[in-house]
Amino acid sequence: MEDWTDYITTVKELNLYRAPVNYRPLDAVHVEAEGQKYLLLATNNYLGLTHSLAVKKAAMSAVEQYGTGSGGARLTTGSHPLYEKIEKKIAAFKGTEAAVVFNTGYMANVGTISAILNKGDVVFSDELNHASIIDGCRLSKGQTVVYRHADMNHLAEVLENTTCSGRRLIVTDGVFSMDGDIAPLDQIVTLAEQYQAMVMVDDAHAVGVLGRGGRGTVDYFGLKDRVQIQVGTLSKSLAAEGGYVAGSQALIHYLINKARSFIFSTALSPATIGAAYAALEELEKNPGLVDQLLMNADYVRTALVDAGLQVDGRVTPILPIMVGEAGIAVKMAEELKKAGLIVSAIRPPTVMPGASRLRLTVSAAHQYDDLKRAVNIIIAVSKKMNLI
Numbered sequence: 001m002e003d004w005t006d007y008i009t010t011v012k013e014l015n016l017y018r019a020p021v022n023y024r025p026l027d028a029v030h031v032e033a034e035g036q037k038y039l040l041l042a043t044n045n046y047l048g049l050t051h052s053l054a055v056k057k058a059a060m061s062a063v064e065q066y067g068t069g070s071g072g073a074r075l076t077t078g079s080h081p082l083y084e085k086i087e088k089k090i091a092a093f094k095g096t097e098a099a100v101v102f103n104t105g106y107m108a109n110v111g112t113i114s115a116i117l118n119k120g121d122v123v124f125s126d127e128l129n130h131a132s133i134i135d136g137c138r139l140s141k142g143q144t145v146v147y148r149h150a151d152m153n154h155l156a157e158v159l160e161n162t163t164c165s166g167r168r169l170i171v172t173d174g175v176f177s178m179d180g181d182i183a184p185l186d187q188i189v190t191l192a193e194q195y196q197a198m199v200m201v202d203d204a205h206a207v208g209v210l211g212r213g214g215r216g217t218v219d220y221f222g223l224k225d226r227v228q229i230q231v232g233t234l235s236k237s238l239a240a241e242g243g244y245v246a247g248s249q250a251l252i253h254y255l256i257n258k259a260r261s262f263i264f265s266t267a268l269s270p271a272t273i274g275a276a277y278a279a280l281e282e283l284e285k286n287p288g289l290v291d292q293l294l295m296n297a298d299y300v301r302t303a304l305v306d307a308g309l310q311v312d313g314r315v316t317p318i319l320p321i322m323v324g325e326a327g328i329a330v331k332m333a334e335e336l337k338k339a340g341l342i343v344s345a346i347r348p349p350t351v352m353p354g355a356s357r358l359r360l361t362v363s364a365a366h367q368y369d370d371l372k373r374a375v376n377i378i379i380a381v382s383k384k385m386n387l388i
């Protein structure tokens with residue numbers, strides 16, 4: 001008991017304490033808390049589809065047709081008919097033979113990496129990969145070699161110098177979740193082919209964002225059939241919950257029989273899968289949503305950079321404003337909240353010490369007036385805090 005309290009006291013002193021805040025959503029990008037209305041610049045709901053009428057109706061009709069919970073794991077009785085529909089649709093969207101849905105993106109990464117790597121295998125992992133990739137590596141029986149972020153010379157060096165009797169796997173985020181930059185997937189694939197490694201890309205922040213109609217990084221770089229494993233989530237642009245893996249039919253059969261996070265957890269509810277399916281349909285019908293998203297992101301990025309802020313990342317809707325110390329990030333997020341904006345203060349352990357930042361995310365659902373007001377507030381607060 002005491003240890004737990006001590007830990008909390010310590011993280012509070014370091015400005016690293018965190019607790020969930022409950023917000024009442026008003027629409028895709030506005031929330032209410034304690035009688036105050038806020039604009040969200042911190043949602044992964046990139047296309048605003050959580051509040052699309054078609055998506056909401058699909059969730060409701062799935063409940064009416066099939067009930068609330070799934071009542072079982074996928075390999076027992078939980079695999080309702082919407083699963084077959086969505087897995088086919090994901091495979092078609094990603095341009096692969098097959099796809100399988102996991103309960104979360106987290107579970108897709110953990111289950112896949114631990115299922116495909118055995119003793120004697122090696123995984124090469126970018127140092128800024130998502131925690132779920134790191135946990136998958138930790139859980140696998142293979143060896144993990146971490147390469148410097150997006151550093152292709154270093155990746156080539158470790159591929160050259162690591163002896164491996166079994167499989168080699170290179171794994172990377174497609175769009176890095178805290179930095180908003182795009183992995184050099186074309187160069188990764190070239191190296192993989194040179195060293196006979198498989199490539200796995202996690203497109204959690206790239207689907208609905210990059211590539212034709214938001215198909216993700218493999219499409220963005222034109223690498224069809226050269227990336228063996230594409231992971232993604234149904235929880236960001238696709239407005240629901242769940243994760244997936246898309247790849248060859250053989251890989252998907254293997255994961256279904258081997259990935260423990262797939263096998264030992266109750267299947268997602270009909271409402272969730274119904275919503276995700278409808279969101280994917282909406283995206284296919286309205287590829288202009290992706291253009292709107294990128295235009296909104298460009299508007300905010302350009303305005304902040306012009307004002308003198310250090311905003312890393314290009315193209316994507318993830319805009320990190322680098323501030324360094326955790327305390328500054330927290331203070332700035334508090335000031336922005338007072339002015340009506342919700343922005344995430346990202347601190348260790350999510351990022352390295354000294355790399356704390358405010359992480360803005362832009363959505364296609366943001367109106368121009370909202371973004372203009374947000375930019376003005378951020379610039380005013382940055383001046384007040386002597387960041388510019």
Ligand SMILES: *Cc1c(COP(=O)(O)O)cnc(C)c1O
Binds near residue numbers: 104130205233241242
């Ligand atoms: C959000 C995220 C995940 C986890 O997906 P969930 O469906 O939320 O569990 C995995 N990888 C990356 C890169 C992410 O950003």
